[in-house]
Amino acid sequence: MTAVLPSRRLLLKAAGISCTAALLPLSACATSSPAQQKGVTQLRFMQNKPEVVAYFNQVIKDFEALNPDIHVVQDFNEGNFVPSLVRNDPPDVVTRGFAQATADFTRKGVFADLSDLPSAATIDPKVQALVNSWGQYKGETSAIPFSLAGAGVIYNRDIFAQNGVAVPTTWDEFLAACEIFGAAGITPIYGTFKDTWTLQQGAFDYVTGGTVDVEDFFARLYAEGADIREDAPESFSSNFGPALPKILQLTAFTQTGASSKNYADGNAAFGRGQAAMYLQGPWALSELVKANKNIQLGTFPLPATNNPADTKARVNVDMALSITRNTPNRAAAERFVNYLLEPSVVNTFNEKNAAFSPLMNAPAVGNPQISGLAAYVAEGRYYQGAGTYFPPSVPLGNYIQSFVYNRNAGQFLRDLDAEWRRVAERTAV
Amino acid sequence: MTASTAQPHSASAANDRRQAPMRGPLVRRSSREGFKVNWWLTALMLVASLTILLPLYFTVAMALKSADQIGTGTGLAWPLPMNWNNFAEAYVATNFPKAFLSTAFVTVFSVLGALASSSLVAYAIVRNWHRKFFRGSFVYLLSAMFIPFPVIILPLIKQTALLGLDNPGGVIFLHVLGGISFNTLLYIAFVRSIPVELEESARMDGATTWQVFRKIIFPLLAPMNATVGIFAFLGSWNDFLLPQMMIADPALQTLPVVQMLFQGEFNTDYSLAFASYLMAMAPTLVVYILAQRWVLSGVMRGAVK
Structure with missing residues (x-):
């Protein structure tokens, strides 16, 4: 038995080495496969509402025109979020509805701290508090509200x-x-x-x-x-x-x-x-x-x-923006999030979708379908x-x-x- | 399902044909009475066929409705005017050609992979049944059937990502792998029924093992190839979970996943969804109509073995 053991171990080792050798070119080819043009950063943007894909396509188009060095790929397949974490390759920018399930990710520190973003200062603190109430990671701002449904x-x-x-x-x-x-x-x-x-x-x-x-x-x-x-x-x-x-x-x-x-x-x-x-x-x-x-x-x-x-x-915070913590494209992701939180983008989105803008000085709600809630939302009389x-x-x-x-x-x-x-x-x- | 409704019909037709010559010489009846129609059975089959035709009717009608025609009436009414534009809209929204190609790529190679791998494995196992290793590997393959897929999906994702397989290639790999135990089971039963003498004659002429498999065994497996191919095609074409979780690049996503576009959490765009479902169904339907004969014989063979 003692004589057999080393040779078996050697055999396993040899098999392991040959396996990795065979697979190396595969993985190398996979990492270089995304068509990266020179100097253009590719951002992956995963959003949680399939019905607004068209709106975000337009927003991305406008953003890319202003920022030719960034290319944004939109993904609405939210079911791929957990697998992407397992792969250790999550999308750079994520939107999620905020409740118990998302808070789980937040508390584990999946998302980066956004408190320094200039756009974070434009958010109504009452709405930001709703997001934070689900739990924070070391007191950080893990998500910035984008749309508030009343x-x-x-x-x-x-x-x-x-x-x-x-x-x-x-x-x-x-x-x-x-x-x-x-x-x-x-x-x-x-x-x-x-x-x-x-x-x-x-x-x-x-x-x-x-x-x-x-x-x-x-x-x-x-x-x-x-x-x-x-x-x-x-x-x-x-x-x-x-x-x-x-x-x-x-x-x-x-x-x-x-x-x-x-x-x-x-x-x-x-x-x-x-x-x-x-x-x-x-x-x-x-x-x-x-x-x-x-x-x-x-x-x-x-x-x-x-x-x-x-x-x-x-x-409920229907959509909140987050940047994943270990994204290699942090700077580009921050520019994109700042752009999404520009009043023209975020207010237009909420107006179109019968929701409330989370910005501090959001315009008065004109939509008669939800105007009955406007005063309550403005005063923070909500749960x-x-x-x-x-x-x-x-x-x-x-x-x-x-x-x-x-x-x-x-x-x-x-x-x-x-x-x-x-x-x-x-x-x- | 379509197959099961049509099957008894063809069986009864065969029955009639078998009885016809027996009755023929004894009682000379006109040819019209020779084909005696079993009206009760026909009526039953007609009713049974509604289980396919009615949903299909709803799918087609729904795909042609405009937004304001959907909520009105019982849903049975044919939409007038018909809104053909739904197909164009769904085509653009899903980026249909791209998603279609991706799905077709996955399906074709999954089918080919399933046919090649499982038949080879089955042949090897059956012809080496007297060896412990091969009997053991048969049990090993079968034991995979007892592992529920959702249990292993996250570790699998981790593994495939490490191997650079978080793309349609990885989906193909897992489709082939996932089907190998069931498909091998089917093949083994079939290969057993092929007499070894056929091979021996080829061996006498100097054929190698590969030549025996390629020239003798594989052609003889044709009916089972059809069965396995059909199962692999349907499973791969309609698969949702695996591509949804495995394919990292949204541009390479397959049709069933892309079609989720029409289903929000609280809103479903029924007309576009059904138009897109119909377009995705079309290849399966065409393949079925063209290959109906083999599909039926294949399904029955799988049932008996």
């Missing part, structure tokens, strides 16, 4: 006017408006419960966002970790109880058969004027207009209490949806759906606490 109750202006209903500012006014529509034979709210995320984004986030200090609650909950008990002051059971009956009150005003309708059904039906209100974000607006060119839409934040001062809008704080491994939407169907609030809260504990135990380091 969500509330989308309403059909014509139906409101025909029934003499004004935009409600309190919970009681909201219920009264629903009663009026119901009495007039109009579906007050169009429900699409088959897609559980619509329940989560709509009824759940809006009601909890208006009644609970969501950011503070989750900060305390995360701090508690896996030790969470149902009777602890940080638990769901102790905080979300008062909000739940309101969710049921609200979903009671949806059409019969809401449980068999999905998001696409809802867009088509609401677009045809089959309901007065629709709990959806600005992403649905273009779909509604697609279904009916002449529809007059507006949005108001759901008043979840009887004090109008409590009313807040749900927002990020409670649902977005959940790790993806908690099937929150399904729990909300079963709560809406069997109306057992205690069970729902116990389930959430148990799920949270389960995931916290698993991910605890």
Whole structure:
């Protein structure tokens, strides 16, 4: 045995050497393959919204005309981001929607510090705080917000006017408006419960966002970790109880058969004027207009209490710009990010996509579809949806759906606490 | 699926033909009655064929709709006027020729690779079955079928990146590799049924092992080649996950991945998406229509072995 061992090791070594020798030319050829013109830096720009590829193509064209030494390649295949990290060859500039999943990358230091960029100083600190609230790497600015989506109750202006209903500012006014529509034979709210995320984004986030200090609650909950008990002051059971009956009150005003309708059904039906209100974000607006060119839409934040001062809008940072930490093209990437954050680029983008510009002195919002949220966004009266704080491994939407169907609030809260504990135990380091 | 609906039909036709001469001399009936149609079965097949035709109808109708025709009606109505422009728009948006070439490149070499590698392996294993090493390698290859692909995808990406294979070439490599266990299994069953005597006669004439394989065995494998080729073609042409995660350069991306362009998180451009799906489907459809005979015989052979 002892006599055989060295020769076997030698054999392995020889095999290893011959293998690497055979593969060297392969890898060498791969690294030199990108067609690099002399003096032109190639930037890879991965963005997370396939529907705006055309807009960014135009932006890139303009940018390249001003910066002939940089060539930008746009990539919308977000599924390639994690593999690119595994390959240690991530895109230079990345946009991502900001929530739990992206924060994971941020906290691990995948993105570079952008606090020194001149454009970082032009961002509304309130919006920057939303990004930072998800967690930072050594106090750095890992992402600069590019687009802020404000969500509330989308309403059909014509139906409101025909029934003499004004935009409600309190919970009681909201219920009264629903009663009026119901009495007039109009579906007050169009429900699409088959897609559980619509329940989560709509009824759940809006009601909890208006009644609970969501950011503070989750900060305390995360701090508690896996030790969470149902009777602890940080638990769901102790905080979300008062909000739940309101969710049921609200979903009671949806059409019969809401449980068999999905998001696409809802867009088509609401677009045809089959309901007065629709709990959806600005992403649905273009779909509604697609279904009916002449529809007059507006949005108001759901008043979840009887004090109008409590009313807040749900927002999410739909796109935030980051530069990956180990990019070899840092300088060029910074120039591109600065260009993207020039008022003409970022404001035009948000105007076109029914979103809010994150710039400090952004122009007033002219789009009547979202102007009802403008004052709230400008004053910083907003929250990020409670649902977005959940790790993806908690099937929150399904729990909300079963709560809406069997109306057992205690069970729902116990389930959430148990799920949270389960995931916290698993991910605890 | 198309194959499975057509298969019983051809089988029943063959049945009729076999019975016809038997009945012929006994009862002299007119030729029209000789081909007795089983109306119940035909009706059943017609209904079954709807499972293919109806979705296909929706695809074509959807591809021809304009934005405001999509949300209206039951979806069954044929769009008037037809919006042929969708195809042009989808063609430009996906940069169709480039993505098509990339997909075709991946598919062609995946198929060729699957045919060449698996048939050689199967031949070697079957003819050396008495040796432990070859029996062991058969089990080794088969054991790969028990590893779920998503489990190993990230390590694979790391590995291929180190080897400079984060491109369509790497996708081809993994397609061939991924199919080798199943394809070898198919081939082995088939090679076993080829009598060794055929080879021995060639050996007598002085043929080398390679010549025996190339001139005798490989041509005899034709039906199994068709089966493996079809599986490899479909798997490779329609693959989404592997190209999405493996190909680093977006300019070399394949059609199924590029078509994601039409599906945002909350918005789907149905008419452009379906126009683009139809264009991507076209080659498969053409190949099927041209090669229908081999496809059918190939599928049946795979089923029996």
